[in-house]
Amino acid sequence: MLTSGLISIIVALVVVGLVLYLIGMIPMDGTIKQIIRVVVLIAVVVWLLQTFGLMGSFGHTVHGMR
Numbered sequence: 001m002l003t004s005g006l007i008s009i010i011v012a013l014v015v016v017g018l019v020l021y022l023i024g025m026i027p028m029d030g031t032i033k034q035i036i037r038v039v040v041l042i043a044v045v046v047w048l049l050q051t052f053g054l055m056g057s058f059g060h061t062v063h064g065m066r
Contacts, residue, residue: 009051016044 049055
């Protein structure tokens with residue numbers, strides 16, 4: 001179903017937003033927080049691109065190449 005997939009994407013984005021908010025609440029160096037935020041955002045963008053079929057999966061390997 002299209003709606004259940006859309007709802008699961010929205011829920012996942014809300015959870016990621018909550019995680020980013022909680023990371024901001026942790027008392028640590030600002031540089032480390034920024035690195036964590038960038039890594040999380042890159043992971044979310046890659047996940048969204050894979051979800052919408054705009055980017056292939058990283059799990060595919062080319063056989064015969066070493």
